[in-house]
Amino acid sequence: MRLVIARCSVAYRGKLAAHLPSAQRLILVKADGSISIHSDDRAYKPLNWMNPPCSITESTDDEGLPHWLVRGKGGDELEITIEELVSDTAHDLGVEPGLQKDGVEAHLQALLAERCEVIGAGFQLVRREYPTDIGPVDLLCRDTEGIAVAVEVKRRGEIDGVEQLTRYLGFLNKDPRLAPVRGVFVAEQIKPQAKVLAADRGISCVEVDYDELRGIESSELRLF
Amino acid sequence: MRLVIARCSVAYRGKLAAHLPSAQRLILVKADGSISIHSDDRAYKPLNWMNPPCSITESTDDEGLPHWLVRGKGGDELEITIEELVSDTAHDLGVEPGLQKDGVEAHLQALLAERCEVIGAGFQLVRREYPTDIGPVDLLCRDTEGIAVAVEVKRRGEIDGVEQLTRYLGFLNKDPRLAPVRGVFVAEQIKPQAKVLAADRGISCVEVDYDELRGIESSELRLF
DNA sequence: TAGTTTATTTCGCCC
DNA sequence: GGGCGAAGTAAACTA
Numbered sequence: 001m002r003l004v005i006a007r008c009s010v011a012y013r014g015k016l017a018a019h020l021p022s023a024q025r026l027i028l029v030k031a032d033g034s035i036s037i038h039s040d041d042r043a044y045k046p047l048n049w050m051n052p053p054c055s056i057t058e059s060t061d062d063e064g065l066p067h068w069l070v071r072g073k074g075g076d077e078l079e080i081t082i083e084e085l086v087s088d089t090a091h092d093l094g095v096e097p098g099l100q101k102d103g104v105e106a107h108l109q110a111l112l113a114e115r116c117e118v119i120g121a122g123f124q125l126v127r128r129e130y131p132t133d134i135g136p137v138d139l140l141c142r143d144t145e146g147i148a149v150a151v152e153v154k155r156r157g158e159i160d161g162v163e164q165l166t167r168y169l170g171f172l173n174k175d176p177r178l179a180p181v182r183g184v185f186v187a188e189q190i191k192p193q194a195k196v197l198a199a200d201r202g203i204s205c206v207e208v209d210y211d212e213l214r215g216i217e218s219s220e221l222r223l224f
Numbered sequence: 225m226r227l228v229i230a231r232c233s234v235a236y237r238g239k240l241a242a243h244l245p246s247a248q249r250l251i252l253v254k255a256d257g258s259i260s261i262h263s264d265d266r267a268y269k270p271l272n273w274m275n276p277p278c279s280i281t282e283s284t285d286d287e288g289l290p291h292w293l294v295r296g297k298g299g300d301e302l303e304i305t306i307e308e309l310v311s312d313t314a315h316d317l318g319v320e321p322g323l324q325k326d327g328v329e330a331h332l333q334a335l336l337a338e339r340c341e342v343i344g345a346g347f348q349l350v351r352r353e354y355p356t357d358i359g360p361v362d363l364l365c366r367d368t369e370g371i372a373v374a375v376e377v378k379r380r381g382e383i384d385g386v387e388q389l390t391r392y393l394g395f396l397n398k399d400p401r402l403a404p405v406r407g408v409f410v411a412e413q414i415k416p417q418a419k420v421l422a423a424d425r426g427i428s429c430v431e432v433d434y435d436e437l438r439g440i441e442s443s444e445l446r447l448f
Numbered sequence: 449t450a451g452t453t454t455a456t457t458t459c460g461c462c463c
Numbered sequence: 464g465g466g467c468g469a470a471g472t473a474a475a476c477t478a
Contacts, residue, residue: 001264005225018471030266034268042320043273044258044268097246099242099271100243100244103456158467159358193466268473329469360467
């Protein structure tokens with residue numbers, strides 16, 4: 001990993017055109033071949049960058065200033081003119097063992113599969129990831145009257161999720177062994193516009209609390 | 225901007241839980257109060273981070289190792305245990321003049337709003353970002369016969385955009401002052417599948433050239 | 449390898 | 464400040 005602190009100007013020409021006037025910035029060159037240019041704000045997002053694979057050509061211009069030309073795929077170009085070099089260091093960091101994550105949508109779906117009465121009183125799970133021609137439905141349940149219920153689980157409920165569930169319902173209702181199938185949209189938070197669309201499509205909405213669900217799971221575990 | 229190279233372990237507890245085993249990494253502390261932890265790969269994305277505003281508390285643990293506790297909003301916590309400090313430097317970068325972008329959807333939409341006859345001969349703009357219960361339509365126009373036309377603008381025309389326009393048309397057609405409303409899908413490039421779906425929905429497709437549109441704008445400017 | 453879906457998405461705009 | 468759509472989205476997963 002190479003860290004360059006320098007006063008520089010940058011031009012990007014690729015999927016869009018962007019330009020950075022002269023200022024002091026951090027230029028970060030990683031071992032994976034990527035390059036990113038950071039200012040002292042915007043949190044972790046760089047101002048400009050190039051993803052690997054890309055080639056970096058360092059040269060010196062007419063006035064003796066370092067000049068980098070970075071070429072990425074698709075003809076993308078990043079042009080860096082260094083006007084004043086403050087610092088240029090490199091470190092060999094070695095291998096990255098990797099990040100462990102817990103608590104994403106997959107986990108929420110697993111919790112709901114085990115406690116599907118949270119979605120509706122008396123619901124019984126038929127199966128997780130119930131297959132259809134256009135992809136698997138998160139959960140397929142049956143309610144107290146034996147009616148099939150397709151459940152779409154999201155961490156954040158937005159309009160796309162309602163569309164997705166609508167498509168599944170269209171296909172599931174073609175199966176005479178299942179029809180009529182009703183839909184439930186489950187998420188930690190459901191946006192107002194998604195609720196409007198769901199109502200318009202006859203889909204019910206349920207908001208669940210992740211910590212509470214996990215709490216139920218924990219209490220259950222304590223019983224054994 | 226502070227740059228720390230160190231062997232460290234990291235734990236994040238917040239929107240999810242995540243853990244990083246011991247390895248050498250770059251810890252980037254920016255003037256905006258953000259912190260991010262980078263490995264030598266994954267391009268510009270850090271392994272862990274905390275967005276501003278957050279507070280960093282540096283202490284020393286039982287074994288004399290530096291220990292950082294970062295608290296963000298919503299009770300999020302980032303815990304960094306430094307096991308070996310390789311380098312710790314700081315630079316004052318000064319103000320960032322900012323990034324100029326050109327060629328994104330907003331610009332395309334603005335150009336089309338001014339020249340909506342490009343979408344259809346004789347089209348007149350009613351308004352940009354015309355509001356509906358499920359979100360704003362990019363452009364609402366009227367054609368030569370006074371029929372309302374909902375226009376969805378994308379940089380890349382894919383199936384999602386056709387779905388989006390279909391939803392808008394459904395809601396707009398409920399308004400007796402507008403109905404019947406027809407739809408036009410405009411993009412620099414429209415994928416074949418999106419064209420098929422649009423045709424199936426009675427939506428017309430128009431492909432426009434960004435440079436040409438900008439060219440028209442430039443020539444207009446030259447006249448004055 | 450290509451399409452699909454998620455993301456601690458982040459970011460910007462408008463209300 | 465909340466809601467919504469776009470992003471040079473990127474990254475992970477699956478068929």
